[in-house]
Amino acid sequence: MENYLDQIKNISLKSGKNKIAVIGKGDSIKDINLKQLDDFFIINLNDSEKIIPGDIAMFYRTELFDQIRENGFKAAKYLAPSFFKIPDNQHIEVKHLVSGQDSFEYTYEYFQDPEFFLEDFIILSAIKFSILHQQAVAGNVEVYFIGFDFHSAQVNPDDNQMYDLEYKNVILKTQESFFTSILESFTEVYPNIKLSHVGEKSYSALSAVGFNNLVTQLQSKFTDKKGVTNSEMYAALLHRAMTTNHVIIVAEFTNNHISDPKRIVKMIELAKEAGADIVKFQKRDVDAFYTDDELSKPYKSPFGKQLGDYRRGVELNEQMFALIDAECRKKEIPWFASALDWNSYNFLRQFDTPLIKLPSTISNHKNYLLNVGNDFKGDLVISTGFTDSSYEDFVLNSFAGNRTLFLLQCTSSYPTPPEACQIAVVRHYGQLRAKQYANMLPGYSSHDVGSLGCMLAVASGAKMIEKHVKLGDLDWIHFDGVAIDLYNNRFKDFVHDVRKAELMCGSENKVIHLQEHHKYVPNAKSN
Template sequence: MNNLLIEAIGNKKNQDIYILGKGSTIDEISLNALEDNIVINTNDTELLLPGNICVFHHGWVLDVLEQKGPQANLYISDRSVTGATSSILAEYIPNNPDNSEFLLNRFHSSDIHIESSVLITALKVANLLAKELGQKKNVYLLGFDFTVKTGFTDQMPIHMNENESEYVEKTLKSQEHLLEMLLSEPEKLDISIKHVGVRPYSSFTVEAFNKLFNTLSYEDTTVLNSNVKDKFSVKVIAEITTNHFGDRERLRSMIIASKQAGADYIKLQKRDVDTFYTKEKLDSEYRSPFGNTFRDYRHGIELSYDDFVFVDEFCKSIGIGWFASVLDYPSYLFMKQFDPEMVKLPSTISEHTEFLEVVAKDFKKDVVISTGFTHPEYESFILETFKNVRNVYLLQCTSAYPTANEATQLGVIRHYYNISREHANIIPGFSSHDIGSLCSMMAVAAGARMIEKHVKFGDVSWSHFDEVAVDLVNGDYAKVVSDIRIAEKIVGSETKEVHSTEHHKYWVSK
């Protein structure tokens, strides 16, 4: 059986897997771009794009196949397909409470069953492929909206009567529940399931997926690296935090999008999960694509050593800087392996003075420090403790997400600017938690020489600081960067000089 699966995918053994459904969101995706990847059709979605493997149960699919002729390399069904190149006949398991309890056991067995939700069977096939190939496969679910309310694809007929909508809605919700059961145990899977849509567990919006797919095929990094722009004095930071969701491909796309938007650096986070949080916090319930506890979630979104090696090499290849917030001593030691030019000590750990003092004594390059939720005493502590550090980017910050414009306290930036006249290693900046770009532009006028803003990749509901983060996909972040650069040009130099455009003057005759 596994040999038939391998034969069906041909020379695509190293490619990602895409499973196609018929929800309306699939109409927003350019399916032809998927042809070089492994495609698994459910029911009659080969009318959208003929794939390598088709999984179905309903008899009406045979009618479609009879009209069009079988196009997949392999059919998996409880029904015989006339004219199929290859097929696997599997037992159909109807949906009832007793069978649902054993679904996960069936999923992890070596046998293929046709589940009441053919999506689950398609995922089982993907999991068997990954296991047979010895590769952790990315599996993207396209067109699985799990509701009739948003409609279905316009590209093919839908086999549903109007009076069946309530029944179909319940069926779709049942299928979604089965999917969530699988998502709750990611450590048991040989695949990484990435739903594309607007569900609470979605990894990508359709818009973000389209951008992701474009950047996955982007190999000419020299084009980005050679994109020479005007020289600016304000360092603009794309604060990714953990909005890569632990997914290297998503992270790669976010780095490219940040570079294209004009950012000078991307910033990540590092914390030692098992020591940073209490056991009670780690054991607490938390629903995410990584499991059902807060521990599952935090471990799921942390980057590994290999991930940071990738970040270091990739950022160098396209000409963008990177650094990370370090929230504890183990994370600081971890980041030192990469010989960073700067590290960030965020506002959230301002009370951890012993750790801050250790960094101040040990690290001699640049340190970025936000001052959210702190009093002037913290400023004095920083000035005294970090006086031997090469540069301290002292960032005014208000720890509210989002921050109202009137709460940004941009006058503090001017205060830090004045301090920098007396302390040569102090550089004023702004950590923006407000909405839009107005405050960032005003921060430049107040003297900020570093501005960081949270970014996300599509409007995914469980993004870190979702309301504050600016979308890299729809052009919002590029607009913020552009506005910051405009503000720099407006502010200009502190040295008064005659501008070339000046012309109105009453000269004194000699």
């Protein structure tokens, strides 16, 4: 069974969200449009789930438990002491340790403590969770504190406390002083986490109106047709991969969409929810790519009895690619495609295609590859299945110029047995990058079963992982056996494994990690 720290980090890792909303119960929260928070990781403090249920709720006070139970345990998970009777699948048992609120220095000791426990001033626990969240998602994180007024005009009868109003406001004032001190110094210690108070205080980063406008702008950026483009989403993803240890995970749809618009929309939705960074399709001119003899070969599918029936049936047309582009922009995930012939390459150019793949299937068509490389000004993904080091030389000499080139180790075997994965080649590509080809990023196109090969590829330096996905079993589809199902969280589990490998690998810069501590510290006499 996972321990509580692993559970906490896995929740953050699976969410993949870089914006956190910490929810309090101050009157100012009434001015926030809570319907806009879909893209935020929501932390409930105490019983604020009654306002909006979150991804994580934290509480330790026994008088709050009845309120939360009566509300129906609406939060997804609860960080709470073990003696509370919370449903097991929602309960992550953590300790509450009584502590004073008079030591600012102690606060950073708490943030850096390798253990997680609930503080008396529970907003500190939300900040510590944010630190763990940032470590898990491995990117910049923004944390917004909503509904924290640090003042009460009346005692809330739901609180069920024997404290008068004056006493309550003294406590709140003390907590506010603590909180503002943290705001002043936090970024110096944790530069990848931005804490922002939402309200009308002198230290507030945003008013309620300003926060609502900010979230509206973020949403409209990805939904307005005149807003973000596929190129812009890809550029942001590439920047993240180039400046952090983030590995780009590609959900390769191959033909598993069967050119069904409803299926395409669902697959994009599930790939995004699972944590994929980008989705990939294929385009080929069926009648030009195959000979007549090949197209007339027997092949049983819902489209007919010949290979040509199958290939034409699953091929994506202009309307399907227009749907893909619109749906990916709506879901805020970029897309790209393999171009298997010149007609398909020209077809794809009508769309916003900042990235094109030249797959292993056409590695022997070097004239075509060179023509695409000379004509296309965007970035390339090239996989190396069924090739040797001479193809590597050809690719690097021909395409590793002023563009970004993803060079993916690949074995054209379906499924690929362990001894054929050749993952050490990924490390070799990384060494080539370090020596000469700065614009080349190593990667791994996986045809092996499960996630271990991809985790090892990450440890070998892969910056792109490509994995086939499907929507249920379709044994008449090519390569169905190597694809991971988007249903039943199987692809989500795969993404989690890759992100865990990414997290464990960390940065190449050797530093003293926050989790490190020495049991014995040498004294001055021993130096």
